[in-house]
Amino acid sequence: MEWFDLTVKDVKKVTKEATSVTLSIPDSIKNSFSWQPGQHIQLELTIDGERTRRCYSISSTWGQALTFTVKKIQGGKASTYINERLKADDLIKVTAPKGRFTLTPNSETRRSYYFFAAGSGITPIYSMLTTLLPNEPDSFAYLLYSNKDSKSTIFAEELVHLQKKYSDRLIIKHCHSSPGWFDDAPWRKGRIDTDAVHAFINECPPYAQDAQYYLCGPGSFIPDLKKALNEIDVPNTRIHMESFGGAKTPEKPTGDKAILNVNFNGEKHQIPVASNQSLLRAMLAEGIEAPYSCEGGVCGTCRCFLTKGEVSMQNNLVLDETDIKKGIILACQAIPQSKDIEIKYKT
Amino acid sequence: MLKNNILPIEAYTDSTWFDLEMRHIFSSTWAYAGLVEDISEPGQFKSIQAGLNNIIIVKGRDHRLRAFHNMCRLKGTQLLRAEGKLQKAITCPYHDWTYDLEGELISVPKMDLEFANLDKSCLGLKQASVDIWRGMLWVHPEKDAPAVTQWFKDVEPYLGPHQPEKLMEAKDNVVIEDIKANWKIVVENYIDHYHLAQLHSGTLNMYDHAKAEFGFVGPHFAFWEPLDPEYAKNLEKNASMPLIDYIPKEQLGASVPMLFPGIGLGESETSWSVFHVIPIAVNHTRVEVRTKVMPASDWEFAKYASRSNKFWEKRIGPKYASEDANHPLGSADFMQEDIYVCEQQQKSYQSPYFELGPSASHGESPVRDHQQVVWDYLKPFIKNTKEG
Ligand code: FES
Ligand SMILES: [Fe+2]
Numbered sequence: 001m002e003w004f005d006l007t008v009k010d011v012k013k014v015t016k017e018a019t020s021v022t023l024s025i026p027d028s029i030k031n032s033f034s035w036q037p038g039q040h041i042q043l044e045l046t047i048d049g050e051r052t053r054r055c056y057s058i059s060s061t062w063g064q065a066l067t068f069t070v071k072k073i074q075g076g077k078a079s080t081y082i083n084e085r086l087k088a089d090d091l092i093k094v095t096a097p098k099g100r101f102t103l104t105p106n107s108e109t110r111r112s113y114y115f116f117a118a119g120s121g122i123t124p125i126y127s128m129l130t131t132l133l134p135n136e137p138d139s140f141a142y143l144l145y146s147n148k149d150s151k152s153t154i155f156a157e158e159l160v161h162l163q164k165k166y167s168d169r170l171i172i173k174h175c176h177s178s179p180g181w182f183d184d185a186p187w188r189k190g191r192i193d194t195d196a197v198h199a200f201i202n203e204c205p206p207y208a209q210d211a212q213y214y215l216c217g218p219g220s221f222i223p224d225l226k227k228a229l230n231e232i233d234v235p236n237t238r239i240h241m242e243s244f245g246g247a248k249t250p251e252k253p254t255g256d257k258a259i260l261n262v263n264f265n266g267e268k269h270q271i272p273v274a275s276n277q278s279l280l281r282a283m284l285a286e287g288i289e290a291p292y293s294c295e296g297g298v299c300g301t302c303r304c305f306l307t308k309g310e311v312s313m314q315n316n317l318v319l320d321e322t323d324i325k326k327g328i329i330l331a332c333q334a335i336p337q338s339k340d341i342e343i344k345y346k347t
Numbered sequence: 348m349l350k351n352n353i354l355p356i357e358a359y360t361d362s363t364w365f366d367l368e369m370r371h372i373f374s375s376t377w378a379y380a381g382l383v384e385d386i387s388e389p390g391q392f393k394s395i396q397a398g399l400n401n402i403i404i405v406k407g408r409d410h411r412l413r414a415f416h417n418m419c420r421l422k423g424t425q426l427l428r429a430e431g432k433l434q435k436a437i438t439c440p441y442h443d444w445t446y447d448l449e450g451e452l453i454s455v456p457k458m459d460l461e462f463a464n465l466d467k468s469c470l471g472l473k474q475a476s477v478d479i480w481r482g483m484l485w486v487h488p489e490k491d492a493p494a495v496t497q498w499f500k501d502v503e504p505y506l507g508p509h510q511p512e513k514l515m516e517a518k519d520n521v522v523i524e525d526i527k528a529n530w531k532i533v534v535e536n537y538i539d540h541y542h543l544a545q546l547h548s549g550t551l552n553m554y555d556h557a558k559a560e561f562g563f564v565g566p567h568f569a570f571w572e573p574l575d576p577e578y579a580k581n582l583e584k585n586a587s588m589p590l591i592d593y594i595p596k597e598q599l600g601a602s603v604p605m606l607f608p609g610i611g612l613g614e615s616e617t618s619w620s621v622f623h624v625i626p627i628a629v630n631h632t633r634v635e636v637r638t639k640v641m642p643a644s645d646w647e648f649a650k651y652a653s654r655s656n657k658f659w660e661k662r663i664g665p666k667y668a669s670e671d672a673n674h675p676l677g678s679a680d681f682m683q684e685d686i687y688v689c690e691q692q693q694k695s696y697q698s699p700y701f702e703l704g705p706s707a708s709h710g711e712s713p714v715r716d717h718q719q720v721v722w723d724y725l726k727p728f729i730k731n732t733k734e735g
Contacts, residue, residue: 110478110494112411138496205410209478233389233407235449 001095001289003044004029008090009065018071018120018154019083020059023094025066035097036104037062037127038214038242040293044093047081054078055293057124057216057242058097059155062105062131066097069154071120099293100301101242103128103214105135112206115143116192116225118217119154124242125216126155133166140207141166144200146175146192146217150183171204192221194228201232216242222298226317241317243296258309258336263344264288273336279311279343280331290345295332302331308342311335349706351535353718356703359529359696364725365629368530372608372724373398377498379610379623380404380477380484382637383512386412390432394425395486396625402475402486403427405437407448414477414486415450420470437472446472482511483621499606505569507602507614508594514619514639522636526686528693530609530626533634534717536689537622538568538605541710546688549664550681553578554601563716566607570713573600574616578658585658588617588651589641607720617641630693636682 010022025033040057060067072083086092101124103113113132115125122145129141147153153174163172173187175196188196213234215225222241229239258273260282273282280302283290293301297315306327311334319328331343358364378397386393392405394417401417403426417425419439426439426446436453438445445454450472458465474490485495496503526533536542543556552575559572578585579599594616602614609624620638627633640648663679670677675687695701706715 108494108497110496138494201409207479209412210476211409211411229409232409233448234409234411 001042002032003093003095004032005091006094008086008088008092011087014069014154015071015152015156017083017152018069019086020067020069021082021086022060022065022067023092032096033066035062035066036102037131038102038124038240039097039099040124041066041068041097042095043078045078045081047077050077052078055295057099057127059123059126060130061127062135069120069123069126071154098301099242100299101214101216101240101294103132103212103240105132105139107136108138109136110138110208110210111136112140112142112208112211114201114206114211114213115141115145116197116213116215116217117143118146118192118221119152121216121218121221121242122154123216125214126158128214129162129170130158133162133170138208139169141170142200142204142206143170143172144175144187144192144196145172146177146196148178149176149180150174150186151180173200173204192217192225194224194231197225197228198232212238212240214240218243222296223315223317241298243294243298258339258341260336261308261340261342262288262290264290273341276335278332279329279334279336279341283331290331292332297330297333300330302333303328304331304343304345305329306334306341306343309340310337311341312337349708349715350703351706351711351714351718352703353715353722354531356696356701358721359531359693360629362629364729365529365626367725367728368721369398369626371728372721373626374400374488376608377485377487377492377495378402379606379621380486382516382621382639383479383482383484384516385430385484388432390434391430392427392433393430393484394427397486397488400475400488401425402477402488403437404477404484404486405433405448412477412479412484413448413450414475415446415472416475416488418473419444420452420472426472450474481506482514499567502564502567502569502604502606505564505571505602506604506612507571507619508598509591509602509614509619510593511619511639513642514591515642517618517638517640520638522634522638522682524634524636524682524686525627526632526634526689527630528632528689529629529696530624530632531717531721532689532692532696533624533632534605534609534611535714536685537603537611537624538570538713538717539711540570540713541707542688546666546684547681549666550679550684552662561713563713563720566720568605568607568713568717570603570605571600572603578662581658582616585655586617586651587655587659589643589647590616591619591641605717613638630697 007024008021009024012020014020035058040055042053042055044053056068056070058066059069070079070082073079117125132141150156159172163170175188175192176186177191179186213229215222222243226239257275260271260273260279262269269288271282271286280290280292291301293299298317300318306329311329313330313333315333316330380395386404386406389406389408392403394401394403402414403417404412404414406412417427419426421442421444424439424441426437436445436447443456447453452467452470476487476489476492478485478495480495540559540561543551554572555575556572561570599616605611611622613620613622618638618640620636623635625633665679666676666684672678675683
């Protein structure tokens with residue numbers, strides 16, 4: 001993975017708990033930094049002497065300066081640092097944008113886009129929305145967005161403006177889990193759950209019939225919503241997902257200590273995997289730069305072939321039965337279930 | 348001398364031409380498939396004959412419409428008929444092959460016994476495209492058809508400000524006519540400006556034909572004419588139905604486009620209608636007209652009708668007062684007048700003594716232009732025919 005040292009051009013508070021960071025991209029690396037709405041970058045921060053890496057989605061509009069938006073997570077080292085200490089002119093280490101959760105507008109396409117976002121899951125979707133609306137004039141967008149209350153809603157004001165500007169093609173509805181006393185009533189109280197998804201689509205059926213569904217949020221948000229969509233006949237081919245807000249896996253998976261043999265970029269490695277450690281984490285710890293992105297079992301970037309041994313996968317929203325039969329696994333989710341494991345990457 | 352001779356006469360009389368048109372025009376463009384309200388609930392479906400293709404549209408619980416070719420992958424048997432409601436799957440009546448709402452083949456009776464290594468994933472229904480535009484359903488036989496909005500992009504600015512979704516369909520008002528004439532004769536009559544003041548002197552005189560603006564935009568025809576000044580002077584009182592209340596004053600009149608192929612719209616101060624031209628045979632065309640009006644009570648409609656009665660009594664009359672009211676030319680109904688002349692024209696086209704007359708340079712220019720559009724579609728497939 002190639003790291004670039006970039007200068008922070010601007011840091012801006014967007015809510016009390018969220019900050020947008022704009023980077024300066026020198027002309028010499030412009031090409032590596034061209035991006036599609038929905039993609040993310042990886043940051044490497046050294047905070048109090050300790051190195052941490054994090055992925056953040058780009059929140060700016062296509063063609064504008066690269067900006068990412070970070071919500072402060074309780075106890076989150078990187079997010080707290082960005083929200084409280086990062087300032088203009090600081091240097092940070094960044095990778096080039098990547099990710100398959102993308103939306104590339106086409107002026108001749110006509111679609112209905114449904115966006116479901118929870119909390120900071122709005123950031124890639126905000127980039128998609130603001131890029132889509134001006135660049136795909138025959139398409140329609142429907143956003144269902146959940147937050148604690150209106151104060152904590154990232155891009156609340158910007159969304160109001162967007163709604164006004166594109167009133168004939170954009171519908172935005174909010175869910176607030178604990179609406180404030182003086183807030184305008186949200187469309188619905190509570191989080192986005194199955195009922196909310198179904199009610200939203202019933203109330204706002206697609207006008208253009210080529211409908212696509214984009215999900216972005218933390219934890220079980222994605223599997224839950226995917227299930228809700230499947231229940232009303234939405235096929236997986238139309239669902240696009242990005243797991244977000246940390247790859248926290250609720251229950252600790254159990255696994256044995258194992259030895260992993262991996263052939264990566266022509267080099268053979270033999271490395272240990274700790275109990276409950278994913279193959280991906282084990283490789284990263286040994287400095288093997290295996291590909292990954294969401295670390296949530298959603299994007300499929302980390303796919304590889306299991307050629308020996310057994311693993312179990314916590315969360316898999318990408319691979320279907322035929323993939324699994326072929327031995328494809330998600331390294332970010334794979335926990336060893338036997339002592340001797342071997343994987344290979346397609347070159 | 349100008350003539351309407353871009354197409355040869357055989358184009359109107361020879362079934363070889365008809366077959367080519369069915370294949371290369373009606374089976375390869377966006378086809379009108381009804382009004383959005385025809386499929387309002389999940390599970391509801393409708394099948395549409397569009398040229399050679401029979402296409403089913405079905406709505407999922409996600410309210411998205413899907414379109415498939417209405418053919419079972421075993422023997423091509425038609426899966427669904429006309430209109431109805433299904434549960435979760437589509438089952439062929441012949442051998443009970445069953446498909447889900449994505450068109451995937453999900454069950455085959457006695458599969459292991461009868462078919463060795465059957466790969467169900469390659470035997471899904473052939474997908475087509477469906478979309479909604481201006482309150483109408485549209486289907487296209489290709490799965491990745493260019494957007495319907497692209498197909499109508501250039502003509503859209505010339506259409507009326509009507510919002511068909513906000514109008515309601517007039518009760519018992521579907522008109523179906525079987526016309527003994529080629530579909531192009533019906534279309535040419537619809538877009539012919541020259542005849543309006545003559546044939547329809549007693550029936551379409553609420554518009555000012557002299558001020559009509561019209562012409563082709565790509566394959567589609569746009570036409571607009573303002574209200575007749577006398578009618579317009581006291582419009583609220585003279586209108587026979589509630590006026591569509593959001594039409595700006597300067598746009599009051601009639602927009603009468605003919606979308607290709609054979610989808611005429613009639614967008615007026617009081618109503619909005621679709622005039623769907625369906626070719627049945629070289630000398631047989633069906634026309635289905637559906638009309639929408641302002642949502643208002645029966646009482647309101649009665650009020651307008653009685654209030655304007657006097658005005659129309661004086662104004663509307665048959666082409667020939669001497670004719671019986673059963674005769675098209677005595678009917679005082681412009682559609683009957685048009686059908687009559689179309690059928691007469693078709694008859695003459697079949698006579699060995701028929702010879703094309705001159706073409707009116709302005710009033711009949713749409714006829715020549717439409718012939719050109721058809722010719723452009725068919726040219727590559729016509730052999731041994733001289734180019735007009
Ligand atoms: S990194 Fe996204 S699925 Fe593993
Ligand atoms: Fe006419």
